[in-house]
Amino acid sequence: MRPTILAIESSCDETSASVISNGKVLINIVASQSVHQKYGGVVPELASRAHQQKIVSVVEDALTQSNVRLEDLDAVAFTRGPGLMGALLVGVSFAKGLAMARNIPLIEVNHMQAHILAHFIDEQKPSFPFLCLTVSGGHTQLVIVRNYLDMEIIGETQDDAVGEAFDKAAKIMGLPYPGGPLIDRYAASGNPRRFSFPGADMPGLHFSFSGIKTAFLYFIRDEKQKDPAFVEKNLNDICASLQSKLVSMLMNRLQQASRQTGITEIAIAGGVSANSQLRHALKETGVKLGWKTFIPAFEHCTDNAAMIAMAAHYKYLAGVFVDQTVAPVPNLAL
Numbered sequence: 001m002r003p004t005i006l007a008i009e010s011s012c013d014e015t016s017a018s019v020i021s022n023g024k025v026l027i028n029i030v031a032s033q034s035v036h037q038k039y040g041g042v043v044p045e046l047a048s049r050a051h052q053q054k055i056v057s058v059v060e061d062a063l064t065q066s067n068v069r070l071e072d073l074d075a076v077a078f079t080r081g082p083g084l085m086g087a088l089l090v091g092v093s094f095a096k097g098l099a100m101a102r103n104i105p106l107i108e109v110n111h112m113q114a115h116i117l118a119h120f121i122d123e124q125k126p127s128f129p130f131l132c133l134t135v136s137g138g139h140t141q142l143v144i145v146r147n148y149l150d151m152e153i154i155g156e157t158q159d160d161a162v163g164e165a166f167d168k169a170a171k172i173m174g175l176p177y178p179g180g181p182l183i184d185r186y187a188a189s190g191n192p193r194r195f196s197f198p199g200a201d202m203p204g205l206h207f208s209f210s211g212i213k214t215a216f217l218y219f220i221r222d223e224k225q226k227d228p229a230f231v232e233k234n235l236n237d238i239c240a241s242l243q244s245k246l247v248s249m250l251m252n253r254l255q256q257a258s259r260q261t262g263i264t265e266i267a268i269a270g271g272v273s274a275n276s277q278l279r280h281a282l283k284e285t286g287v288k289l290g291w292k293t294f295i296p297a298f299e300h301c302t303d304n305a306a307m308i309a310m311a312a313h314y315k316y317l318a319g320v321f322v323d324q325t326v327a328p329v330p331n332l333a334l
């Protein structure tokens with residue numbers, strides 16, 4: 001079954017390898033790096049070291065568990081960016097070495113494009129053109145997806161990403177990294193109307209999350225001055241109120257983008273698309289406005305190589321390859 005491609009993802013803090021054959025993902029191995037937890041964020045130097053330590057065993061596991069031999073591979077794919085330079089270098093160098101040794105083509109993949117193409121792993125696939133809200137730790141983008149490799153950003157954050165807002169708010173409350181999933185969990189039993197936070201009014205379809213982050217910092221500081229145990233006593237309500245504001249900021253823009261473009265097939269992608277309130281809000285709004293909505297499986301929301309493999313499959317079919325001079329690009333544009 002062709003093409004059979006090994007894909008590697010190493011842009012941030014997950015070392016991941018996947019094998020795809022004839023468009024079907026056979027395996028997706030993800031090794032998360034727990035070393036960053038105590039620092040409240042990803043430490044780039046530690047991330048690249050951990051990738052270096054894990055990459056060989058992650059690739060070996062992917063090949064063994066998919067029953068694919070090195071000789072069966074038609075190409076090797078890797079994340080070229082966006083991401084952390086030292087982290088990307090591990091995956092790019094590994095892929096180059098393997099491509100050279102096996103004399104097979106190399107495929108570079110844009111990490112943000114791959115988050116969107118994760119929708120083609122599952123059975124229910126969107127049709128073109130569709131709108132995708134890509135929300136991760138480093139990006140918040142509204143994208144018109146015209147084809148597998150033809151995408152246009154129509155709105156994006158002008159400062160922090162929404163995932164960053166989740167993670168920084170969690171850090172302010174003394175929660176470990178990554179804080180997004182924890183806020184999601186505490187919010188489930190909290191009152192979203194208890195506290196209110198200011199949104200930002202950006203032009204067009206753009207976003208801004210730095211204002212809410214600063215407002216949150218001062219809010220917690222002031223409340224803790226009155227009662228040092230404020231966060232512990234009100235954790236669920238604080239998380240529910242903050243999350244509800246962030247989700248409504250995202251959903252408002254998504255509705256505006258759909259009205260402006262007339263597109264009613266709507267998808268979400270990226271780490272924050274694992275958020276239960278965002279998933280629920282998309283479904284609910286979809287029913288109300290007659291949208292066809294697409295929500296990725298949990299394992300394809302946060303960073304993984306299956307999405308890199310899916311993107312690589314379409315690039316292979318389109319004959320888009322790179323040579324051995326390719327280098328990582330930390331701020332690679334969509």
Ligand code: KG4
Pocket residue numbers: 012135136137138139162163164166167178179180181184270271272273274275276301302303
């Ligand atoms: O896509 P991703 O794995 O990595 C990047 O490309 O950045 O996204 C990671 C981000 C982190 O900010 C993390 O806190 C957030 O996704 N995240 C969540 C949830 N799960 C992951 N944010 C809110 N709710 C979640 N359930």
Ligand code: ZN
Pocket residue numbers: 111115136137270271302303
């Ligand atoms: Zn990502």
